[in-house]
Amino acid sequence: MSLVDETHDPRRESWVVSARNHAEFPIQNLPFGVFSRQGETPRGGVAIGEMIFDIKAGLEAGLFSAGAAAAAEASCGPALNPLMALGKGPRLALRRQLSAALAVDNPERSKIESLSARLLHDAAECTLHLPASIGSFTDFFAGIHHARNGGLRRDPNNPLNPNYKYVPVAYHSRASSVRPSGVPVRRPSGQRKAAAETAPSFGPTQKLDYELELAVWIGPGNPLGAPIPIAQAEDHIVGLGLVNDWSARDVQGWESQPLGPFLGKNFGSTVSPWVVTTEALAPFRVSQPARPAGDPRPLPYLWDDADQQRGAFDIALEALLLTEGLRAKGLAPHRLSASNTTDLYWTIAQLVAHHTCGGCNLVAGDLFGTGTISGPTLEGYGSLMELSNDGQRQIALASGETRTFVESGDEVIFRAHCRKNGAVSIGFGECRARII
Ligand code: MN
Numbered sequence: 001m002s003l004v005d006e007t008h009d010p011r012r013e014s015w016v017v018s019a020r021n022h023a024e025f026p027i028q029n030l031p032f033g034v035f036s037r038q039g040e041t042p043r044g045g046v047a048i049g050e051m052i053f054d055i056k057a058g059l060e061a062g063l064f065s066a067g068a069a070a071a072a073e074a075s076c077g078p079a080l081n082p083l084m085a086l087g088k089g090p091r092l093a094l095r096r097q098l099s100a101a102l103a104v105d106n107p108e109r110s111k112i113e114s115l116s117a118r119l120l121h122d123a124a125e126c127t128l129h130l131p132a133s134i135g136s137f138t139d140f141f142a143g144i145h146h147a148r149n150g151g152l153r154r155d156p157n158n159p160l161n162p163n164y165k166y167v168p169v170a171y172h173s174r175a176s177s178v179r180p181s182g183v184p185v186r187r188p189s190g191q192r193k194a195a196a197e198t199a200p201s202f203g204p205t206q207k208l209d210y211e212l213e214l215a216v217w218i219g220p221g222n223p224l225g226a227p228i229p230i231a232q233a234e235d236h237i238v239g240l241g242l243v244n245d246w247s248a249r250d251v252q253g254w255e256s257q258p259l260g261p262f263l264g265k266n267f268g269s270t271v272s273p274w275v276v277t278t279e280a281l282a283p284f285r286v287s288q289p290a291r292p293a294g295d296p297r298p299l300p301y302l303w304d305d306a307d308q309q310r311g312a313f314d315i316a317l318e319a320l321l322l323t324e325g326l327r328a329k330g331l332a333p334h335r336l337s338a339s340n341t342t343d344l345y346w347t348i349a350q351l352v353a354h355h356t357c358g359g360c361n362l363v364a365g366d367l368f369g370t371g372t373i374s375g376p377t378l379e380g381y382g383s384l385m386e387l388s389n390d391g392q393r394q395i396a397l398a399s400g401e402t403r404t405f406v407e408s409g410d411e412v413i414f415r416a417h418c419r420k421n422g423a424v425s426i427g428f429g430e431c432r433a434r435i436i
Contacts, residue, residue: 002092002234002282007099010424014102015113016120018049023417024427025049027102030095031239031274031429032080034129037121042129044075044083047274047429048102051120055094061115063101067093079133080275084238085364087220088279091238095279128182128273131241132217132365134175137269138355139213139245139261139369141169144345146211146372149386165295168302168346168354170371173245174266178367180273181429184436185246187408188267192250205248207391208406208435212319212382212414214341215241216348216368217275224361230304233349236362239277240313240348242414242431243369244270249385249405271367272414272431280426281313284418288312288347301357302350311347314420315428316340317373319382320413321406325399333413334397339375339382408435 006012007028013020014027025031025047035052036042045052058064059072071090074082083091101112112119141147144164151159163169179185187208193200219238222228228236245265252264288308297303304311317340320333346354351368374382381387387395388404395403406412412435416428 002279004282005096007095007279008283008423010422012099013104014048015104015109016048016051016102018051019102020049022049023425024429026424026426027099028424029276029280029426030098031276031280032075032083033131033274034078034080035121035126036129037126042078044077044080045121046098047123048120050123052123052126053098053102054119054121057118058098058101061119063112064094064097068097079130079365081132081365084132084217084219085221088235091277092279095277128180130178130180130271131273131275132367134178134365134367135363137173137175137178137367137369138170139173139265139371140346140351141371142344142346142351143371143373143382145343145374145376145380146382146386149374149381153390165345166299168351170351170355171260173261173269173369175367177266178269178271179433181270181431181433183270184434185268185270187435188248188251188263190248190251190263191254193254194250200254205251206405207249207385209247209249209384210319210406210412211245211247211372212317212337212339213243213245213369213372214315215243215271216351216370217241218362218366218368219364221363221366222356222361225359227359228352228356228362230302230307230349230353233307233352234278236352237278237348239275240281240315240428241275242272242416242428243367244412244414244431244433245369245372246270247383249390269369270431270433272429274429276426276428281418283420283423284314285310286312286314286342289342298350302353304349307347307349311349312344313341313418315416315418317382317414317416320415321397321403322411322413323397323399323401323403323407324409325401326397329399331398336384336387336395337375337379337381339373339380341373343373343375343380344370406435410435
């Protein structure tokens with residue numbers, strides 16, 4: 001598990017001026033992504049303040065050696081799968097050498113800074129792409145408050161299915177329709193049937209919803225037939241991001257009898273473009289909250305003492321809504337909810353161990369969604385299904401508009417930040433998309 005080292009030192013400052021006190025991308029973060037400038041092919045970069053560090057340019061300038069150079073070489077293509085496949089050692093080496101290269105107290109600073117026109121690009125002039133070519137996308141259901149809120153409608157006395165506290169429930173979702181933040185999502189049509197109707201009809205979804213989730217980027221895979229033991233799960237995780245698992249609730253409700261989500265979920269998913277590494281997140285690890293008294297202990301293949309002690313993350317999440325009405329009046333996005341990743345019932349290592357326990361092979365660049373992360377009360381609910389109680393509660397906006405589900409023209413925005421005394425706060429960058 002990653003340790004706190006000199007790259008997290010709160011005293012370390014960058015000569016990249018915009019990185020100082022930056023809410024998302026100070027020198028302590030250094031998330032990986034894929035960017036391009038106009039007319040150029042996409043390649044790997046690292047966010048630093050308002051700039052993007054060009055890894056290929058850094059490699060050509062001779063800034064990296066040994067493992068770090070191998071990691072930089074693996075980051076020069078249009079997707080970061082080769083970097084992800086290399087695993088932690090080279091990735092950490094690149095982080096440490098890049099952090100040193102960007103630090104104000106580097107003895108070579110003036111030489112490196114003189115190359116900044118080649119090394120750094122204004123992020124506002126770059127396009128951000130998916131960080132990886134995603135082979136598989138698995139969406140879990142690890143947010144227990146979300147699971148309970150969904151179940152309350154089905155059975156108020158037993159909102160959680162009997163398997164919930166034993167199995168990290170998931171479904172195989174659709175990788176081909178994942179898009180980076182900023183790409184609009186088309187309102188899907190599908191077959192739906194309201195409870196009061198006798199027969200289904202086909203048309204645009206009337207219950208378009210978002211799901212606030214953490215994205216997990218998978219690193220080195222495992223051979224088919226060789227499960228990843230929970231104690232080694234950490235070696236297979238590159239880092240985290242945000243994912244909006246857009247959901248058409250009316251389509252989902254009608255089709256998911258008895259199998260799981262299909263067209264209600266496969267029309268589009270939005271991910272934040274930056275991969276915040278487990279190395280960057282080291283100061284923000286916390287113990288997995290103790291299970292409530294009476295809950296079963298996880299089966300042995302899902303239990304690891306070190307994972308229970310340090311396997312969870314303290315990441316504050318928020319979901320915002322920007323409507324045409326708010327935009328027209330120059331009003332700020334409406335904050336829909338705030339929650340925290342400590343509301344997850346399972347750790348990420350448990351998700352990896354469970355996914356592979358039957359021998360399923362993970363591949364570098366695979367994407368997990370954790371499941372909707374809702375807090376225990378209304379202010380923390382991570383979907384409109386929960387916030388509006390399936391359309392029965394109107395959400396009032398400062399523009400005078402109301403919402404129960406997402407309307408066309410609306411933009412849903414997710415943000416995430418890690419804050420802790422004695423550590424420099426880091427952010428994830430936005431995960432946003434507009435419905436057309
Ligand atoms: Mn989901």
